[in-house]
Amino acid sequence: MAQIKITTEFIKLDALLKFSGLADTGGGAKVLIQEGKVLVNGEVCTMRGRKIRPGDTVTIIGGEGVTVV
Numbered sequence: 001m002a003q004i005k006i007t008t009e010f011i012k013l014d015a016l017l018k019f020s021g022l023a024d025t026g027g028g029a030k031v032l033i034q035e036g037k038v039l040v041n042g043e044v045c046t047m048r049g050r051k052i053r054p055g056d057t058v059t060i061i062g063g064e065g066v067t068v069v
Helices: 015-018 024-036
Strands: 002-004 038-040 057-060 066-068
Touching: 002 015, 015 024, 015 038, 015 057, 015 066
Parallel strands: 002 066
Antiparallel strands: 038 057, 057 066
């Protein structure tokens, strides 16, 4: 699992998906989240504005994932 370093307190889920390359665009990130294809710490998350903090893991169901540091 790749690690993504952030220099702020948190990053919003949709922005993280785009920043990490798990989604090609912000619109693609929105669709993945709305369709329930994104796991945050092992649980499905449909809130694209969810705050992701260091230590959290984000995974695309059936695909790649990242850990925020």
